[in-house]
Amino acid sequence: MKIRLNSALKVVALAAAMVAASSASAQSAGTWTFKVGMNKITPKVESGDLSAPALPGTKADVKSDTKPIFTFAYMLTDNVSAELDLGVPYKHDLVGAGAIAGTGKLGSAEVLPPTAFIQYRFFQPSAMIRPYAGIGLTYAYFQKETGSGQMTALLNTGGSGETYRLDNKLTVSYQVGATWAFNERWFADVAVVKTPLKTTAHFTTGQTQDIKLNPLAVSVGIGYKF
Numbered sequence: 001m002k003i004r005l006n007s008a009l010k011v012v013a014l015a016a017a018m019v020a021a022s023s024a025s026a027q028s029a030g031t032w033t034f035k036v037g038m039n040k041i042t043p044k045v046e047s048g049d050l051s052a053p054a055l056p057g058t059k060a061d062v063k064s065d066t067k068p069i070f071t072f073a074y075m076l077t078d079n080v081s082a083e084l085d086l087g088v089p090y091k092h093d094l095v096g097a098g099a100i101a102g103t104g105k106l107g108s109a110e111v112l113p114p115t116a117f118i119q120y121r122f123f124q125p126s127a128m129i130r131p132y133a134g135i136g137l138t139y140a141y142f143q144k145e146t147g148s149g150q151m152t153a154l155l156n157t158g159g160s161g162e163t164y165r166l167d168n169k170l171t172v173s174y175q176v177g178a179t180w181a182f183n184e185r186w187f188a189d190v191a192v193v194k195t196p197l198k199t200t201a202h203f204t205t206g207q208t209q210d211i212k213l214n215p216l217a218v219s220v221g222i223g224y225k226f
Contacts, residue, residue: 028075028078028125029075029076029077029078030075031074031075031225031226032072032073032074032075032225032226033071033072033073033074033075033187033223033224033225033226034070034071034072034223034224034226035069035070035071035073035189035221035222035223035224036068036069036070036071036221036222036223037068037069037071037189037219037220037221037222038066038067038068038069038219038220038221039066039067039068039069039087039217039218039219040064040065040066040217040218040219041064041065041066041067041090041092041113041215041216041217042064042215042216042217042218043061043062043063043064043092043213043214043215044213044214044215044216045060045061045062045097045211045212045213045214046211046212046214047059047060047061047097047098047209047210047211047212048209048210048211049098049209050155050203050207050208050209051207051208051209052207053207054155054207055099055100056099057098057099058096058098058099058100058154059096059097059098059099059100059101060094060095060096060097060106060201060209060211061094061095061096061097062092062093062094062095062211062213063092063093063095064092065090065091065092067087067088067089067090068087068088069085069086069087069219069221070085070086070087071083071084071085071086071189071221071223072084072086073119075121078124078125079120079121079122080118080119080120080121081118081119081121081132082116082117082118082119083116083117083118083119083134083136084114084115084116084117085114085115085116085117086114087112088112089110089111089112089143089144090110090111090112090113091108091109091110091144092108092109092110092111093105093107093108094106094107094108094109096150096154100154103150103154104148104150105148105150106147106148106150106151106154107145107146107147107148107151107163107164108144108145108146108148109142109143109144109145109146109166110142110143110144111140111141111142111143112140112141112143113138113139113140113141113195114138114139114141115136115137115138115139115173115193115195116136116137117134117135117136117173117175118134118135118136119132119133119134119175120132120133120134121179127181128180128181129178129179129180129181130178130179130181131176131177131178132175132176132177132178132179133175133176133177134174134175134176134177135172135173135174135175136172136173136175137170137171137172137173138170138171138172138173138195138197139168139169139170140168140169140170140171140195140197140199140213141168142165142166142167142168142199145163145164145165145166146163147161147162147163147164147203147204149161151163151164155203155205155207156204156205162203162204162205163203163204164201164202164203164204165201165202166199166200166201166202167199167200167202168199169197169198169199171195171196171197171198172195172196173193173194173195174193174194174195175191175192175193175194176191176192177189177190177191177192178190179223184225185224185225185226186222186223186224186225187222187223187224187225188220188221188222188223189219189220189221189222189223190218190219190220190221191217191218191219192216192217192218193216193217193218193219194214194215194216194217195214195215195217196212196214197212197213197214197215198210198211198212198213198214199211199213
């Protein structure tokens with residue numbers, strides 16, 4: 001009887017140790033996570049006027065786009081993590097606003113905005129739901145800016161095809177989100193990121209236009225801890 005009791009206690013102790021080790025490796029300091037999901041970027045545009053010669057009040061607006069997002073994170077401590085958000089380029093349409101509202105699509109541009117965050121994750125590592133807040137740096141890299149026939153008609157009537165370029169920018173980003181653990185390895189994640197971003201459009205006519213894009217990004221995804 002004593003031998004059986006000792007054996008049972010050893011089995012229980014071993015099982016408890018395995019559960020504790022698994023929990024620590026999955027949710028505590030030293031944990032890596034990978035997340036894949038969808039991210040929608042919606043610019044909250046405040047457009048300046050197009051420089052002369054132009055119709056007074058000539059402004060621009062920028063449409064939203066949704067693309068896949070890939071995220072890697074590392075738990076520096078039980079509550080502090082470092083995260084890197086990557087993805088494919090987002091394609092945003094440029095449309096007329098202000099005095100030229102309703103003129104339709106003026107052009108498009110792609111932007112690749114890799115972002116690195118430092119985050120604070122609330123509650124204990126074993127909590128099923130963990131809200132978090134982060135601050136980081138975003139590098140907005142613009143590419144493949146193209147103008148439409150409508151842009152040419154407005155800015156360079158009778159001339160060759162009009163186009164433009166946007167200045168790349170490094171800026172700060174603010175993040176809030178939460179994770180929901182399905183088990184020790186798999187989790188769901190939702191995050192909202194606000195980025196104060198101002199750039200300048202340079203047109204081939206020599207005109208310029210300052211634009212505050214100030215995008216709001218909302219992502220949902222599924223992650224794995226290892």
